[in-house]
Amino acid sequence: MAVFASLLPVLALPSWVAVGIAVLLVYKFVIYPSFLSPLARIPAARWHARFLPFYSLYLKYTGTESRTTLKLHQRYGPVVRLGPNELTVNCYEGGIKTIYGGGFPKTDWYQNGFANYETENVFTVKGKEHGQIKRVFSHTLANSTILSSSSIRARAWRAIFDQLCPILRQSCKSRTPIDIHPLNYAYAMDTYTSFQLGDELATDFLTDADTREWYLNHSKTLLATQNFFWATEVPNLTNWLFKLGFQPIPFDAIESKLALEDFFIKKYDRAAQVLNGEETHSQDTSKRPTLFALAHARFGNIYKDSESPGRQPYPHRLQIASNLYDQSLAATENNGIALTYVHYELARRPEVQSALRTELLAAEPDLITADNTFGDPKAIESLRLLDAIVTETLRIHPPAGAALPRTTPGPGTSTIGGFEGIPPGVRVEARAWALHRNPDVFPEPEEWRPERWLGATPGQLTEMKRWFWAFGSGPRMCTGNHFAMLSIKLAIAAIYLHFSTSVVDAEGVDMEQEDAVVSRPKGDKLMLQFHEI
Ligand code: HEM
Numbered sequence: 001m002a003v004f005a006s007l008l009p010v011l012a013l014p015s016w017v018a019v020g021i022a023v024l025l026v027y028k029f030v031i032y033p034s035f036l037s038p039l040a041r042i043p044a045a046r047w048h049a050r051f052l053p054f055y056s057l058y059l060k061y062t063g064t065e066s067r068t069t070l071k072l073h074q075r076y077g078p079v080v081r082l083g084p085n086e087l088t089v090n091c092y093e094g095g096i097k098t099i100y101g102g103g104f105p106k107t108d109w110y111q112n113g114f115a116n117y118e119t120e121n122v123f124t125v126k127g128k129e130h131g132q133i134k135r136v137f138s139h140t141l142a143n144s145t146i147l148s149s150s151s152i153r154a155r156a157w158r159a160i161f162d163q164l165c166p167i168l169r170q171s172c173k174s175r176t177p178i179d180i181h182p183l184n185y186a187y188a189m190d191t192y193t194s195f196q197l198g199d200e201l202a203t204d205f206l207t208d209a210d211t212r213e214w215y216l217n218h219s220k221t222l223l224a225t226q227n228f229f230w231a232t233e234v235p236n237l238t239n240w241l242f243k244l245g246f247q248p249i250p251f252d253a254i255e256s257k258l259a260l261e262d263f264f265i266k267k268y269d270r271a272a273q274v275l276n277g278e279e280t281h282s283q284d285t286s287k288r289p290t291l292f293a294l295a296h297a298r299f300g301n302i303y304k305d306s307e308s309p310g311r312q313p314y315p316h317r318l319q320i321a322s323n324l325y326d327q328s329l330a331a332t333e334n335n336g337i338a339l340t341y342v343h344y345e346l347a348r349r350p351e352v353q354s355a356l357r358t359e360l361l362a363a364e365p366d367l368i369t370a371d372n373t374f375g376d377p378k379a380i381e382s383l384r385l386l387d388a389i390v391t392e393t394l395r396i397h398p399p400a401g402a403a404l405p406r407t408t409p410g411p412g413t414s415t416i417g418g419f420e421g422i423p424p425g426v427r428v429e430a431r432a433w434a435l436h437r438n439p440d441v442f443p444e445p446e447e448w449r450p451e452r453w454l455g456a457t458p459g460q461l462t463e464m465k466r467w468f469w470a471f472g473s474g475p476r477m478c479t480g481n482h483f484a485m486l487s488i489k490l491a492i493a494a495i496y497l498h499f500s501t502s503v504v505d506a507e508g509v510d511m512e513q514e515d516a517v518v519s520r521p522k523g524d525k526l527m528l529q530f531h532e533i
Pocket of ligand 1: 124334
């Protein structure tokens with residue numbers, strides 16, 4: 001009724017005024033965007049994409065965007081108009097170099113999807129606050145610090161040799177295949193939260209299977225494409241529907257978000273007590289909540305105390321929680337997916353496993369010390385085949401391979417992929433999935449070939465590194481890339497020194513990657529048979 005009531009004034013207008021308004025609307029919403037806008041020169045994905053957003057929304061809702069845009073780029077070139085105000089971009093010069101290297105601002109998509117505790121974090125925030133938060137963690141997450149951290153290596157050792165290997169050995173003895181995917185998530189979460197919060201407050205998902213399963217069920221619901229779509233792609237429509245009494249975001253997804261937030265904030269609150277000396281702890285550095293302590297000490301330089309409402313038991317509680325929770329989600333999902341695909345590719349290629357083992361055995365004296373821990377971190381850095389295996393896996397199976405949206409800045413216009421005069425406020429986005437499949441840079445791009453990183457000429461290598469985009473680029477590039485590479489390499493090195501693997505075909509296994517913000521294998525499992533060496 002309210003809708004009809006709002007139309008009454010229009011119906012009461014003289015007919016020539018109504019026609020005039022209709023002509024203006026057609027001009028603004030159809031003729032201008034289709035023929036006169038600076039975007040009109042750019043090839044459109046569909047004829048209607050010039051003035052209607054539905055094609056783009058359809059691709060996002062159905063989780064078919066990355067694969068479809070790859071085909072669109074193959075057909076129309078490096079810049080394609082996906083909607084009236086949206087461009088998909090697939091090139092380095094004038095593409096990722098300009099947009100991401102040039103620091104074009106993020107869209108609200110990030111805030112709508114990834115703010116935790118209703119509070120922004122380094123992943124979502126725009127403006128100068130972003131650089132301030134990033135600087136708090138940047139030294140501790142830098143490659144030199146990560147490589148020299150004995151506590152990271154000690155925790156990884158414990159996770160792999162004391163917790164994971166016994167599970168793998170058991171499966172060897174009983175000749176029972178094992179689903180390695182949830183264990184990869186567990187390893188990623190346990191090692192990262194240990195770095196954040198110290199060993200005692202970290203998760204223990206490798207041994208605590210019930211909590212692991214509880215976590216995985218909630219995170220799967222939370223990140224399901226169609227649940228995520230409403231808040232990120234059509235937030236205004238979602239709010240309107242909510243006001244009209246509909247709830248497009250399923251209750252399960254909201255419940256999962258709240259359950260996970262609650263699980264983690266309890267840990268952060270305990271970390272604050274540790275720091276305040278309210279809990280007795282030894283001086284053992286592995287128990288120190290390293291990343292929590294950094295945020296706790298330095299967020300006061302970013303946020304005023306007035307931004308810490310009285311309900312917070314310690315300053316900036318929600319800002320700390322939002323950041324740490326975001327990081328642990330990023331670490332678990334991305335490292336977990338990457339590890340699963342490294343296993344998947346290796347398990348199908350015994351000859352690559354043998355070559356890797358030869359490389360590992362040659363480095364073993366430096367890699368592993370006599371008193372049983374990971375040795376000189378440079379040893380792991382120097383393993384070229386291992387590096388090529390992980391990099392090639394991130395190329396062909398990027399865990400965060402979907403679109404990363406930005407907006408063209410103002411004042412003035414931008415040049416994107418050779419198209420000049422792009423006005424401010426246009427959504428522009430590239431995706432690792434498509435960049436990594438450019439055959440001019442990565443010949444036979446659908447082939448997993450680690451050797452492409454080893455036999456390339458210096459010129460080819462430079463080009464491949466420019467287009468390699470698993471961690472993004474520019475000022476918003478992943479802050480966890482060094483931690484990710486080290487922890488993935490430690491796990492793969494330790495496991496393939498002692499085991500070989502083969503893939504087992506089992507019900508529910510589907511290794512095709514989801515076309516989603518977090519690109520898990522569709523079946524969400526990988527059954528492997530481990531063989532002890
Ligand atoms: C294989 C593992 C990982 C992959 C593939 C990955 C991928 C990415 C990508 C593509 C971005 C850029 C997003 C954008 O530009 O919109 C990003 C940002 C980010 N990642 Fe990662 N990530 C991984 C591991 C981690 C880990 C271990 C952490 C833990 C600290 C982490 C924390 C972050 C954060 C905080 C950002 C936001 C940076 C900013 O906006 O300045 N990631 N990641």
